[in-house]
Each structure stands twice: as structure tokens, then as C-alpha cells.
Amino acid sequence: MSAGGRRGDAWQHRFPGFSVVGQSQHWDEATRKVVLARLEPPKPITSLPEEVRPAGVALVAQLVAVDADFAFALLSSIDARLAANETDGWHYDDMPIDHDAWKRSLAGLDEDATRSTGHPFAELTEDEQHEMLECLRTSSAHSWHGMPPARIWNLWTRYVCTAYYAHPSAWDEMGFPGPAYPRGYKNRGVDAREPFEVADRQPHMDPTVSSAP
Amino acid sequence: MSSLRAVRERNESAWLIPSDQRRVNAALRDSMRHYDESEEVDLVVVGCGAGGSTLMQRMARHGWKIVGFDAGPFWDPEHDWVSDEAGSHTLYWTDPRTIGGADPVPLGSNNSGRGVGGSMVHYAGYTPRFHPSDFATATNDGVGADWPFDYDALESYYELIEQELPVAGQDWPWGRPHSYPQTAHPVGGNGELFQRGAAALGIETRVGPVAISNGRFGHRPHCIYRGFCLQGCKVNAKASPLITHLPDALAHGVEIRPDTMVTRIGFDERTGRATGVHFIRESEGVERFQPARMVAVAGYSIETPRLLLNSATDRRFPDGMLNDHDLVGRYLMVQGAPQTAARFDAEVRMYKAPPPEVSSEAFYETDPTKPYKRGFSIQTVSPLPITWAEHVSAQGDWGRDLREKMSDYVHWATLGALCELLPQPDNRVTLSEEKDRFGLPVAHFAYTQCENDKQLIEAAGTAMTHILHAAGGTDAITFQRYAHLVGGARMGRTAEDGVVDGDCRAFAVPNLMITDGSVLPTQGSANPALTIMAVAARAADRLAARS
Numbered sequence A: 001m002s003a004g005g006r007r008g009d010a011w012q013h014r015f016p017g018f019s020v021v022g023q024s025q026h027w028d029e030a031t032r033k034v035v036l037a038r039l040e041p042p043k044p045i046t047s048l049p050e051e052v053r054p055a056g057v058a059l060v061a062q063l064v065a066v067d068a069d070f071a072f073a074l075l076s077s078i079d080a081r082l083a084a085n086e087t088d089g090w091h092y093d094d095m096p097i098d099h100d101a102w103k104r105s106l107a108g109l110d111e112d113a114t115r116s117t118g119h120p121f122a123e124l125t126e127d128e129q130h131e132m133l134e135c136l137r138t139s140s141a142h143s144w145h146g147m148p149p150a151r152i153w154n155l156w157t158r159y160v161c162t163a164y165y166a167h168p169s170a171w172d173e174m175g176f177p178g179p180a181y182p183r184g185y186k187n188r189g190v191d192a193r194e195p196f197e198v199a200d201r202q203p204h205m206d207p208t209v210s211s212a213p
Numbered sequence B: 001m002s003s004l005r006a007v008r009e010r011n012e013s014a015w016l017i018p019s020d021q022r023r024v025n026a027a028l029r030d031s032m033r034h035y036d037e038s039e040e041v042d043l044v045v046v047g048c049g050a051g052g053s054t055l056m057q058r059m060a061r062h063g064w065k066i067v068g069f070d071a072g073p074f075w076d077p078e079h080d081w082v083s084d085e086a087g088s089h090t091l092y093w094t095d096p097r098t099i100g101g102a103d104p105v106p107l108g109s110n111n112s113g114r115g116v117g118g119s120m121v122h123y124a125g126y127t128p129r130f131h132p133s134d135f136a137t138a139t140n141d142g143v144g145a146d147w148p149f150d151y152d153a154l155e156s157y158y159e160l161i162e163q164e165l166p167v168a169g170q171d172w173p174w175g176r177p178h179s180y181p182q183t184a185h186p187v188g189g190n191g192e193l194f195q196r197g198a199a200a201l202g203i204e205t206r207v208g209p210v211a212i213s214n215g216r217f218g219h220r221p222h223c224i225y226r227g228f229c230l231q232g233c234k235v236n237a238k239a240s241p242l243i244t245h246l247p248d249a250l251a252h253g254v255e256i257r258p259d260t261m262v263t264r265i266g267f268d269e270r271t272g273r274a275t276g277v278h279f280i281r282e283s284e285g286v287e288r289f290q291p292a293r294m295v296a297v298a299g300y301s302i303e304t305p306r307l308l309l310n311s312a313t314d315r316r317f318p319d320g321m322l323n324d325h326d327l328v329g330r331y332l333m334v335q336g337a338p339q340t341a342a343r344f345d346a347e348v349r350m351y352k353a354p355p356p357e358v359s360s361e362a363f364y365e366t367d368p369t370k371p372y373k374r375g376f377s378i379q380t381v382s383p384l385p386i387t388w389a390e391h392v393s394a395q396g397d398w399g400r401d402l403r404e405k406m407s408d409y410v411h412w413a414t415l416g417a418l419c420e421l422l423p424q425p426d427n428r429v430t431l432s433e434e435k436d437r438f439g440l441p442v443a444h445f446a447y448t449q450c451e452n453d454k455q456l457i458e459a460a461g462t463a464m465t466h467i468l469h470a471a472g473g474t475d476a477i478t479f480q481r482y483a484h485l486v487g488g489a490r491m492g493r494t495a496e497d498g499v500v501d502g503d504c505r506a507f508a509v510p511n512l513m514i515t516d517g518s519v520l521p522t523q524g525s526a527n528p529a530l531t532i533m534a535v536a537a538r539a540a541d542r543l544a545a546r547s
């Protein structure tokens, strides 16, 4: 499985030849088991109800710009957390427990999309989906389907970023070598690299500037 | 070194763990003493973290029969911990809790550990002392509270614990100047840029102080600079009670009962004394009772008040144990911990070092030219990818923008501040309607900042931005967060003013103690673990002297 995103995006190729998984023989056994399991085919979704899954896949695909297969795999790992009640250890007192907040917010996306276009969220065009989500992110409303929109956005991005940035292909994209035990690092300091690290070939590509349209 | 011999003579922990890649002394754990539930032990301790473990190790050395309970596992670093962010969630307290108030404080991975060793298993490892001024902020600054004792009363305990962890760092010029048992670690890219920027502005920095061994210490190896300190140190280089105090406690007859939740403190309405603790083993699910002559609660600032509130009794304590003056759960503090990051064309690769490297306490004390009281400290922090994604997405980026900005990770340096937010009565733990899987009401934590708090957080973000710009960084972004918890069952001079006295003894029940972060009346802008251990070590000395 590979990270999606549109081909030719320069930022996907800043660390040519860098492969985190290619170094897995240097990891400890416990870590190897946990990280490599993320490359296995995704487990079926069991906890989120069937009717909200398409919206879930579309939402995840939007939030971290991945294709539908990858989004399904990420949603499946989120679903596994929700099934095991493996939360971050807290929820806002004006929000339901995480599992219910996910279920209700995905249903909310479908409801809104259907009301305005006659189609569920997953069947909107990518641009329409993007616009709907951006509206929600910037909304100052107190309540969206009974929950504060800012809290919903926080819940989604926390779970989705955790799932995506736990994936070795995400680390490849950012030059981060992942697990580091028992090998550790020997060359530290500004512009110092280990033999297994790859230099950024676009060090001046400051995304805070270049992403402006 | 003769001081090493002195450490070994009073606390042999570092010599009781294996010197090879097996990180646990299996023989010591297998031969651990077991007490019968029909036997009244001398002391039960609820929570095997910073405060609880220190107390156990000290009292075991006085020959006390002790059982320590912890809700989480008795960790084996090699097998249970991973060099991976998402895979480390079992280290955190992830049982449900609810948060509210105008400025709610996320819990779990941010500030609460679970398991033998407590939150220090996944703390960063900074171990600064408090300043003398922290013990009298009410008198000196008209804010916060005064402690029942002063810095001098704690100083020798700071020294003892610093030797036992041990702490590495440069000579310390702030607060009461002092030096550390180990020399400072070399710094990585993030630390280098902090030093560079601060020097350009004339702001003093120092390397350390960190409880990460610089060199071999007993059988503990040197740090390998792999950057996963917050995920538990698989190397045994970073100090936590699991390796600094519990091996010695076990060798002196302490029994640890892991995976066991204490549900209620036993109490005799007739004598007014604690009788022991009720508990549920994860594997059994039924409530049992362990009688004890004395009980110490050390479950940290959320769970300690929760346990006291859940231990209400029909007659003596209808509103929660020790809650005569409505103080239990109140004056809970967190530090405002904004993190500011900036971009450098050079590669910083901030993950390649322990996140705790370099600090400055130049802004720690009240500055009379400023509109706010008290201050903040600045330290390096080095978020790994998942935490970094939280920073970036908090700027409003998502989708392709998020991915693109994340691809720039190796170019960013990050500083974190700790702002001394003031203790306020309404920042508190109460019991929620929601129940946990044992059927116990969970904690609700309400938090709202006061005006002084807001000004400090703002000033800290500005100071960090200036430093990073002076180092040559651009595009600074600040991410608002909180760190650390203290208070919630504070110590005071009188029962109207504190739940426990300066010796950590409850005013209302003679054989009940609280020996964890919840007793701190103020928090300074120092990370709290060293002070929590020093306060517990002092309480142990006072307890032993009385008995």
C-alpha cells in the first residue's frame, strides 16, 4: 500500500531512496512487531456502523490527502481503537465518548451532504467535500449535530494524524528514520546525518511560502 | 568516587538491575515478598510513581512491611515498550476522564502515566529544582500560596535524589545556585539553535538538568540519544522509579501489586482511622481488602482526589475523605506550556537527542517591570511526528497542505515554555456521572485561566519567538498546550488551608498520608518530578523519626 496524493507533488520526493522499513533489521523485536503490523492488509471495520463507513473513508482521504485504499486502512486502525475504547484518556464534557462522537459526526456529514446535494458525503466531488470540511473547520457555530464543530475537528485530526503519522510511508516522506533502538544516533547537531539518513534535496523548499497559490 | 559508594549504600537500585540487555532483574521480581490479605502490613501505598516509590524505598529501609499498589503493569522495558509513538499508548492513563471549564486541559499522554514507575516512565526527564521564591509566593508576590516549609527544608533532599537518579547538567546559576552529580550531555541540533539564539540576545542558557545518565551508573548504561524518552526508555538510561527506587525497595521486602486498582480507602468510623485499602485485580474483577496500619495515597493530582472523593463514608466524611474544608480536588495546577517552532534551511533533525537538552530560567522570577507576577522557563522539546502533526494541524492545515508542511520536519527546531499558572480554588477535580469499567465515578477536571496566566503564556511565546529568530529561524509558529499537573490535595499549615501538613500527613485522619504531586501548593515554572520525590523523601524521614 502506498500513500496517495497527486503524483508529481515535489514534497513527496525530498528524501530520494530513503526507506524506513528498509532499516527494520536494526530494530528491536517488540518495536518491529508493532510497526510492521501497520503494513499488513487492513482488518475489517467492526465497530463503526456500516452506514457511516463510506463517509469515514472519504473524510480520512480528505484530511491527510490519501487514496481510498489507504484511507480505508487508516479508518480500520481508528475503528480498532474505538472498538477497544483505546482513547487518549479524556473527552470534553460537552462531547459524547469518542466512539459515539465519531459515529454521530460521520452521520452528520452524510446528512448535510444529502440535504444540500441529494447525495451522501462520499459521493460528492473532492472539491465539494473539501469545501464542506473547510466550512466546518472555520465554523463559529456552537453546535453542529449537537456537538461543537471545533471539538469535532480536534477529534478527527487527532485520530487521523495519529493513524497516518504512525505509518512508515509517512516517515519516508519526512526523512524521519522511525524506531531507533538499540542503534541510537551518533551524529547529532545542525546538518549532521547518520549514514542511513538521506539529505533533503530541496532544503530551500519552505512550504510555508511555496504552498501559497 | 566515594559519593557513588554513599549512593549505593543508601539505595542500591542501579546495581540491582542486570548489566546486559535484559533490563529487568527477574530473580528479584520472582523472589518478591508476598503478604497475606489477613495480615496487617505496616504501610500500603496507592500508586508506584515518583512520590509513592520514593516513600516505599525509604520506609522499607526502616524495616517496614509494605505493599504498593498500581493500577498498571509492572513494566519490562525490553518487551513491553517500543521505540514508536503510537505503540506507546499503554504507558498513559487512558481510562476515561472528562474535562471542562473555559480552558479545558487534555489529560492522558500529556500528563498522566499508568503503571509501576508512574508518569516518570514517560516523562521527558528534566529535573530542575524549585527556586526559594516558590515556597512563599503569597508573602512575596501576593499570589498563590506559601508552603508550610521553605527551600532550606528541602535542599538536602534535592541533593540526595539528584545523586540517586542521577542528574546531569551544567552548574546552575538560578534559584539557589548548585551543581549536579554528572556533567552535561552533548547537545543535538535543537539544543544548539536554542543556545545560539539565546546567546545572540544575551539570555543565559544551561545544558540540563536531566535525569539521564551521562556515562554508566551502577549497571545502567549510557544514553544512546535516540529521542524516544517520552515513550519509555528501553535503555534504562533515563531515570524512573522503576529503576531508581523500586529494585532497592523489592530487595528490602516491599511487595508490588501491579494491575490492581485501589477503589476505596478503608475507614473505621469508631476510631477515625484508616484501616487499609479495598482493591480490584484486573484479572479477577472482585473487590478485596488489604489491612494496614498506615495508608499513603500517591495516585497523582487527578486520581488522588478522585480516590478520596470516592472514599466518602456515611458519618465522618460524607463529602469525601479528608474533605472537611472542601479542599479535596481544589487548587489543581497545570503549567502553561506553549511550544514555539521555527524553520531553518539547515537540517535540525530534532528527534536525534533526548527532547530535554537545554534550559533557561532567566524569566523564572517576578519581573517588577511587567504587569504579571511570577514567570516562566524555556526548554528544548523535540516533538516526534505524531505530536508534530498536532502542531501543524493546529495552525489550520489539513490535507495536502498538512502533508507538505510535514515533509519539512527535519528543518524545524522547537522550544517549550513552562509558565507558572496560579493555583485557583475552582480549578478542580470532582466526580463525574460517568463510570469506569469497575463501576467507579470517573474524574471531571475543570480548568479556567486567570488574567495573570494569560499574560504569562503570551509573554513566553513572544520570548521563544525572539530566540528562534535570533538563531536565524523563520516562520515561527506557536502551539498552545499545557504540561504537568500538581496540587489537588495541597499541604498547608492548618486544616483550613491544606488537606495534609508539611510532613504529608492528613490533618483529619492520623494514619493517612498523601505523598505525590497533589500536595504541592505552588508549582513554580520547574518540571515537578524532582520536587515530588524530594517532598516524599522528606516525609519518609519525618515519618521514620516519629515512629
Ligand SMILES: Cc1cc2nc3c(=O)[nH]c(=O)nc-3n(C[C@H](O)[C@H](O)[C@H](O)COP(=O)(O)OP(=O)(O)OC[C@H]3O[C@@H](n4cnc5c(N)ncnc54)[C@H](O)[C@@H]3O)c2cc1C
Pocket (backbone or CB within 6 Å): B046, B047, B048, B049, B050, B051, B052, B069, B070, B071, B072, B109, B110, B111, B112, B113, B114, B115, B116, B117, B118, B119, B120, B121, B122, B123, B124, B125, B126, B127, B128, B230, B260, B261, B262, B263, B298, B299, B300, B301, B303, B304, B307, B356, B484, B485, B515, B516, B517, B518, B527, B528, B529, B530, B532
Ligand atoms: C509526557 C510527560 C512529560 C513529562 N515531563 C516531565 C519532565 O521532563 N520533568 C518532570 O519533572 N516531570 C515531567 N512530567 C511529570 C512527572 O512525570 C509527574 O509530575 C510525576 O511523575 C508525578 O508523580 P506522582 O508520584 O505524583 O504520580 P505518578 O508518577 O503519576 O504516579 C501515580 C501512579 O499511581 C497509579 N494510580 C493512580 N490511581 C491509582 C489507584 N486508584 N490504584 C492504583 N494505582 C493508582 C498510577 O497508575 C501511577 O502509576 C511529565 C509527565 C508526562 C506525562
Ligand code: SF4
Pocket (backbone or CB within 6 Å): B212, B222, B223, B224, B225, B226, B227, B228, B229, B230, B232, B233, B234, B235, B236, B237, B238, B353, B354, B355
Ligand atoms: S534518548 Fe537516551 S534517555 Fe531518552 S529514551 Fe533514548 S536512551 Fe533513553
